[in-house]
Amino acid sequence: MSDVMPLVHAVNVHKSFYGVEVLKGIDIDVAAGEVICLLGPSGSGKTTFLRCINQLETIQGGRIWIDGELAGYEEKGGRLHRLNDKRIAAQRREIGMVFQRFNLFPHKTALANIMEAPVHVAGTGKAEAEKRGRELLERVGLGERCDAYPAQLSGGQQQRVAIARALAMDPKLMLFDEPTSALDPELVGEVLAVMRELAAAGMTMIVVTHEMGFAREVADRVVFMDGGVVVEQGPPEDVINNPQHERTQAFLSRIKEETEEHAAALKERVAAEEL
């Protein structure tokens, strides 16, 4: 492979669950520093593909290279050998992941959540990890809430802690799996702001989202998936404003309606609260 290989190089990725094919040959390249948004209706395979990148799911066909290294396997003597648990864990260290349901460790404070992996996976000293943890919490706007347990934080605050926790391992790549879908509408903005800042700082990001505004504004490229294949991809202004494919058009107009309904409902609610 040449040394201009993209950070993520996925070729012909296939994945089935109990005989049902969810990914039917996905090819996606992501260059270092690029922000891409994966769009598509639910069941289109976008979340599954994201989980395949850091091997929370094992793929049955195709290959994924992360920074030139084949994910999950090693090629020796013309055959693929499955990597053991320890080496897969080492590959995952390079990739940060943010989940829809935050998945913070509820028995640890915000700061302890962030320090967990640096101390117990990377072997960083406690004092150094704590300093870094406080900086990261400051960066996501939660410098005051270091000692709060997740249950004492709002959804938006929890998701920001989760982002800081992923950043603590200095990943080359950040994966976001519908990071705002579980949030109340008025809390979405604070999470998107953190992500926007991260993108501006040059982080490579793959974001599964339904937030069209975010995709349009922040993504370098959007990829529209449906039925386990990539239907169309390109710069956001092309794909979102001027979709070529019929399925993309149908999805986007449905999303637009929903968003408008949502906005109207939100406006009504705010008006009712002000009353």
Add this chain to the structure above:
Amino acid sequence: MSSAAAPEDTGPTPPSGAQAERPGTIDAVPVRHPWRWVTIAVILALIFLLVRLLLTNDAFNWSFVWQAMVQSPVLNGLMLGTLLGTVGAMVIGITFGIALAVMRLSDNPVLSGVAWIYTWFFRAIPRLVLLTIMGALGVLFPDGLNLIPFGNDLAHLFGADHLGFATIDANRVFVGVLGGIIGLGLSEAAYMAEIARAGILSVDPGQREAACALGMSNGKAMRRIVLPQAMRVIVPPTGNETIAMTKDTSLLIAIPVTTELFFQLSSIGSRTYQTFPVLVAAVLWYLVVCSVLMVVQSRLEAYFGRGFGTSAPDEGFRTRMLSMIGGSK
């Protein structure tokens, strides 16, 4: 969608007009509970009968009870058979039980099968029978137990019988308090395995995924993230098991082990013909031990429950009694 009803739409119309005063602090007559006074009367009567029985019936022989409780063989039995037995058996039970639960949930069919068979076997055997078997186990190893498995077989194979690997007397392992701890501990592990398995399964799978996404191996994710959260579910039934185990140490006599609380007290009873007071003494000791264990359990629950729930602490018995009597707040 637009069901955001205006407050004016519901309820009786509040008095309107310029003079209408807005309702202030509520000072209402509380609901009366006449039946509570009836229950209090009945219970007071029962307590009176009990206290009179305890104080006036000579069969209790309280001075003998206090004496029996602090006899040195009794204290010895309490420390060694009852307390050490409980602690030892629970340490083995909890350690093996968690290991069995992890095995049972592993992808490895051999490990999960072995864990299932273990649980099946030890849950089927009554503890009294198991301890009797422990005491008799020495008969299987008249030449002693090999400290190194297969050691002597290998020596025999290579014609070096004279080397003779170290052995220990089987009766020193299987008989006595140690045998009791092993027997009760193995039995307990079968129950703890189920408790621990339920605890592990109660943790959201997203927790393991988040740990793995941070680069933890499966084992580390289990130790650092999943098990500490599972403990919240594991601790309360484990407290139950520990209290039950304290009482099951009275079965140690089946081995037979005599340095045990209940056996020592009942033998004092049969020697002195004071059979009833020694039973009272045993009850009092078991009450003391279980009360201490309950305190330990609630401390552990508070520790492993951190980060979960933000409920306020209980009102407390005293406040509730006072409010019942209608006392001032």
